[in-house]
Amino acid sequence: MTTCTDNWEQVEAAAKTVLGERLAEYIRRATEKPHPESQLIAVLHEVQSEFGYLAEAHLDAVAQLMQVPAAKVAGVASFYHFFRLKPRGKFMINVCLGTACYVKGAERVAQKITEELGITWGETSKDGVFTLEGSRCLGTCGLAPVVMIDDEIHGEVTPDQVPALLEKYLKKARE
Ligand code: FES
Missing domain, CATH: 1.20.1160 (Paired amphipathic helix 2 (pah2 repeat))
Structure with a gap:
């Protein structure tokens, strides 16, 4: 060399x-x-x-x-989008922003997540538990709107369900 x-x-x-x-x-x-x-x-x-x-x-x-x-x-x-320049959280939240999910209210779900965690797209929560990203169609349009947390798919998610959903993973993070 x-x-x-x-x-x-x-x-x-x-x-x-x-x-x-x-x-x-x-x-x-x-x-x-x-x-x-x-x-x-x-x-x-x-x-x-x-x-x-x-x-x-x-x-x-x-x-x-x-x-x-x-x-x-x-x-x-x-x-390249696959390189991350910031540390990622313990759990990766991917909100599907594909057409079917968008039509069924994915944006409102995403809005609730950003409010609950105090972060926006691409950011990681202060406690290091969650990173929020948007994604293209996850291939489960029948369940729209879909939120994937790590490898787990959550379908027909409403903004009201978001706090309990996040809490479930917060508990896992504390284990
Ligand atoms: S558009 Fe969201 S899963 Fe297909």
């Missing part, structure tokens, strides 16, 4: 501290492949699956270890 700094060992050590030995080794192997930059998305996936999201420090460390400009790494991470 070529280096562009005089204190490469220090840079490498700092990046390893942020990412850990396993990811550092994963990146080292990725950079040995014919077109290292083409491995960037795979590397970012690996980092995200380890930490749940991509913090600025993770992106900087990836840039350093891959010898790719930090702006490029940040650009790729923010371009």
Whole structure:
């Protein structure tokens, strides 16, 4: 690997501290492949699956270890919707915003969730329990409006049911 700094060992050590030995080794192997930059998305996936999201420090460390400009790494991470740049909550709430759900009042359900949790789309509640996202059709239109929390589908959800639904998961989070 070529280096562009005089204190490469220090840079490498700092990046390893942020990412850990396993990811550092994963990146080292990725950079040995014919077109290292083409491995960037795979590397970012690996980092995200380890930490749940991509913090600025993770992106900087990836840039350093891959010898790719930090702006490029940040650009790729923010371009693709599957990369998360903020920590996610213990539970992911996905409110379906597909047509069937929208027509049946998904927006009102989402509004109630945002009121209850004090967050908006893409945000995580202060207690770290919930992250709220909107999603395309979840394939269960007959149950519209649909809210998926982690892998559990909740159908025909009304705004009035939202507090009890959230409470159920809050209890799980406390267990
Ligand atoms: S539109 Fe919501 S499940 Fe299909």
